[in-house]
Amino acid sequence: MATTNLTTNQTTSKKGDQAKVVGPAEWLAARKEFLRKEKEFTRLRDELSRQRRALPWERVEKNCSRDPGASRRWQICLADAAS
Amino acid sequence: MVYHFMFGPGWKEGCPSCSYLADGFDGAVVHLSHRDVSFAAISRATLPEIECFKKRMGWRFPWVSSFANEFNHDYHVSFSEKDKANGTVYYNYEMTEFPSEEGPGTSVFYKNDAGEIFHTYSAYARGLDMMVGTYNWLDLAPKGRDEDGLAFTMAWVRHHDKYVESQMVDVKALYVEPAKAKG
Numbered sequence: 001m002a003t004t005n006l007t008t009n010q011t012t013s014k015k016g017d018q019a020k021v022v023g024p025a026e027w028l029a030a031r032k033e034f035l036r037k038e039k040e041f042t043r044l045r046d047e048l049s050r051q052r053r054a055l056p057w058e059r060v061e062k063n064c065s066r067d068p069g070a071s072r073r074w075q076i077c078l079a080d081a082a083s
Numbered sequence: 084m085v086y087h088f089m090f091g092p093g094w095k096e097g098c099p100s101c102s103y104l105a106d107g108f109d110g111a112v113v114h115l116s117h118r119d120v121s122f123a124a125i126s127r128a129t130l131p132e133i134e135c136f137k138k139r140m141g142w143r144f145p146w147v148s149s150f151a152n153e154f155n156h157d158y159h160v161s162f163s164e165k166d167k168a169n170g171t172v173y174y175n176y177e178m179t180e181f182p183s184e185e186g187p188g189t190s191v192f193y194k195n196d197a198g199e200i201f202h203t204y205s206a207y208a209r210g211l212d213m214m215v216g217t218y219n220w221l222d223l224a225p226k227g228r229d230e231d232g233l234a235f236t237m238a239w240v241r242h243h244d245k246y247v248e249s250q251m252v253d254v255k256a257l258y259v260e261p262a263k264a265k266g
Contacts, residue, residue: 007232009239009250019225057193057201 087160089185090126095264107216
């Protein structure tokens, strides 16, 4: 392993990148503009979650087996874990 | 709900990246149980292996073993020797190269009043991003996740009991599955 591949865990890529420093009014204006994007993202995430809940289900057939072998162990796993 | 935790039979410890996620499980489990949701992690390691590692990490969440069955294979997070011999495995709904015999994922099941069980959802790879609590904090920090220079983004992650001062990261390192236990 070449030592040139090693970097400290505290900074693995960007070396002290700094954004523009501004006064309070400009800081607040930029923050509020970005808040609009964040709210849009939150709304989209809620919508994505709604669509996820509307996805079709599949029956877990393996679990329905009364075979006392391997699939029963599987059943125990599911009985413990299923919500 | 289950989290498919990458911990194969014979490994000396569970996967560091899964452990990074799992550090957030205990806080969630108690609240989930009051919203009609039960949670368990499941791994292909044996129960004694799981219990030993769980004790080391100080976790309390339910964690079961699928050592004796095909559960993790069925949900495409454990790969057979035959899969690996072919060079690619079925993961995240496509054939892909994968660096381990186990993969991370989460699967959701619903049990109705009649006791019937349904599989409603499974997510893998970056579909698990939301469950990585520390990443959600890092995303707010000036340097973000700070992983752009890394060949494997989680190369910096260690088990929470393994970080040392002046930790070094190999930027070229790819994912390496935990070593087999000796003996």
